[in-house]
Amino acid sequence: MARSEIMLQRTKRYKKMVLFPLIASIMLILGPALLLQLYLSFNYYSIYSEGWWASEWYALDIFSEVVFDSRFHIAIIRSLGFALASTVGCFVIGFGLALLMYKNFRLQWFYYIIFIIPMLTVPIVIAYTAEMILYQKGPLNGILSSIVGRDMLIMWITNPDIALLTVVLMEVWNWAPFSFIIMMAGLASLPKEPVEAAQILGASRFKIFYEIQLPLLRPIIVLALVLRFLEAMAEFPKTWAIFQGGPGTATETIPVLIYLNTWYYFDWSKAAAMSYIVMMMMVVIILTAIKILQKENKRIAQVQAN
Amino acid sequence: MTKSQKQNLDNVIRYTLLTVWLLIVLFPLFWIVATSFKPDKDWLAWPPVYWSEEPTMSNYNNVWGGRNGACRNAICSIRSETIHSTS
Known part of the structure; x- marks a missing residue:
């Protein structure tokens, strides 16, 4: 009908009108930085030159140096592994908490308030507090020793094999509430009729969860996973404040490596090239995630239309 | 199992799991506050001092x-x- 087409056009134009100033201001602020990074990726900046404009043209040498740098490869693998572990951990705990808490019960408000607190804490505070707690003769080992019975002197911070796991645990503690509130919103938005119908028909709780709630939750699960993954790839304060790259290079993730290259080795061009390569990688991941999200949303719209 | 027995069991499990995570969330905050009142010697003591015997300002x-x-x-x-x- 013509009227709904006009409404659709108006909605699209309104969306563009509202988004335009936002995107324009982001481009205004980010634009110069991105352009400078692009420039530095092709022109070698040395701190001995008179300024960034006096950088020498190196064409693709800087990019090829970065692409074939094994330290960079291993940092990418570490970052991906860390982001994966932290995303799965945050999701499992967040989803579990949401499943336990989305129905109203007596002390729900109390638990809800306290569960949100870790997300609101400043990451540096979490980093230094964790450093105090994870000290080899600190309270965490003390509690574990009391539970297990004998002295558990786990070297959370000084053992290069466990260091990345320690950061994952800190990250999960910090950001599980994020997944928690996303999944709470998702569970609250589920329609009640299919669940009630299934309960009347006598389906077990597990079956109701697995076959009715989970498929409807898929787009929100994808959203929670993707958002957490992107943020985890960019995690810096907790890794740097405690480890500065880890015992050796055990926790040298991409942000840490870029920071080292920029402010310790003063190799700005290499850092700029690394930033661009990582940005391209993340853009690919985001586009894939958006495609998956769109497919899921279309599937749900189809199911609901039937 | 009757319906109210099942609900009771659900509640017990729910409160247990939620309280476990509650303690995990609250412990670092408690540790910061407790450590702020400890004299020097209790900061890195072993076995760890959870609340100092001589709290100080x-x-x-x-x-x-x-x-x-x-x-x-x-x-x-x-x-x-x-x-x-x-x-």
């Missing part, structure tokens, strides 16, 4: 008071700002 005094404390710092900043801006 000396840490707060170091941060806020004295020659290099936050209060004197703030007052000096304000005074130098006013002198600088009115001169």
Whole structure:
């Protein structure tokens, strides 16, 4: 009908009108930085030159140096592994908490308030507090020793094999509430009729969860996973404040490596090239995630239309 | 199992799991507060001291008071700002 087409056009134009100033201001602020990074990726900046404009043209040498740098490869693998572990951990705990808490019960408000607190804490505070707690003769080992019975002197911070796991645990503690509130919103938005119908028909709780709630939750699960993954790839304060790259290079993730290259080795061009390569990688991941999200949303719209 | 027995069991499991995570969330916050009242020797003691036997305000005094404390710092900043801006 013509009227709904006009409404659709108006909605699209309104969306563009509202988004335009936002995107324009982001481009205004980010634009110069991105352009400078692009420039530095092709022109070698040395701190001995008179300024960034006096950088020498190196064409693709800087990019090829970065692409074939094994330290960079291993940092990418570490970052991906860390982001994966932290995303799965945050999701499992967040989803579990949401499943336990989305129905109203007596002390729900109390638990809800306290569960949100870790997300609101400043990451540096979490980093230094964790450093105090994870000290080899600190309270965490003390509690574990009391539970297990004998002295558990786990070297959370000084053992290069466990260091990345320690950061994952800190990250999960910090950001599980994020997944928690996303999944709470998702569970609250589920329609009640299919669940009630299934309960009347006598389906077990597990079956109701697995076959009715989970498929409807898929787009929100994808959203929670993707958002957490992107943020985890960019995690810096907790890794740097405690480890500065880890015992050796055990926790040298991409942000840490870029920071080292920029402010310790003063190799700005290499850092700029690394930033661009990582940005391209993340853009690919985001586009894939958006495609998956769109497919899921279309599937749900189809199911609901039937 | 009757319906109300099942609901009771659900509640028990729910409260147990939620309380476990509650303790995990609250412990670092408790540790910060408890450590702020500890004298030096209790900071890194082993077995760990969860609440000091002799709580002290000396840490707060170091941060806020004295020659290099936050209060004197703030007052000096304000005074130098006013002198600088009115001169």
